Amino acid sequence: MAVSMRKRLLQELGELRYLPTGKRIRARRGDRVVADSLDAVLVWEPRRVVPVYAVPIRDVQGTLSPAAGRAGTQMPVFLDEQAGPALGPGVGFAAHTCHGTALDVVTDDGVCPGAAFRPADEVLSTLVLLDPEAFDWWEEDEPILGHPRDPFHRVDVRRSSRRVRMKLGGLLLAESERPLAVFETMLPVTRFYLPRDDVRVRLVPTATRTYCAYKGAASYYSVDGVGDAGTDIAWSYESPLPDCPQIAGLVAFHQERLDLVVDGTPIDRPRTPWSEVG
Secondary structure, eight states: OOOOHHHHHHHTTTSOEEEEOOSOEEEEETTEEEEEESSOEEEEOTTBSSOEEEEEGGGBOSEEEEOTTOOSOOOOOEEETTTEEEBOTTSOTTOOOSSEEEEEEEETTEEEEEEEEEEOOTTTTTEEEEOTTTSEEEETTEEEOSSOOOTTOOEEEEEOOOOEEEEETTEEEEEESSOEEEEETTOSSOEEEEOGGGBOSOOEEEEEEEEETTTEEEEEEEOTTSGGGGTTOEEEBSSOOTTOGGGBTOEEEOGGGSEEEETTEEEOOOOOTTSSOO
16 A cells, blocks of 8 residues: 655654764854764754754763753644644754753853753763754854754745735735745645735835745745734745745745635645744
């Protein structure tokens, strides 16, 4: 009997998972090296959809001490229709979902509270997970921003002639016959990136900024006249990473929060971490 690859992969989401990497990984705090390792490992805590780097304790160039008030497991915060409770990319490092010890990283420059975590797992017992946001990171001699890339994740951008219409509360937001369709591994939605000329409403810039490890820094926009649902409903990558140059300057909308019609067929709103406002 055929097996759904999405279903099979989601079955592993509740496990503590790891994958060695051949890259030299360095974490810095200001001018100080906090970790420098040739034996780093990508680790996904249970219910995590993105990995963090873990390094051997011997490769940490600082003191690790128990972090007061940071022990214990925190509950997941969103529901994926197939995966069940899971932790999205925006959930902070402190939300640990396996047994272990939260640790402060102490250097001559000060303390990074709770920036490390030692899992209580036999296989990973000699490693500590490090907070992606607490340090500046290098893979070999290339700086990276955000969480490490998942080697099982890819982003495909394709030109499309499908007719896309997006409405919210009866207001036509955008209509296009020249979208770019963006497909991401395990994301249960095809993102449509549209030329700005095909957006039918005024986009109001907001202060919200996010960073995608695969696409780069995104700027957000709201739409007036539709209440809270229009807050930060659209975004654009003005200077995307070299992996996705085609989407530069185009506009995408949170399809989870609006009514989408593609080639005349209404599309059900998917349930993702971005389904709720805020």
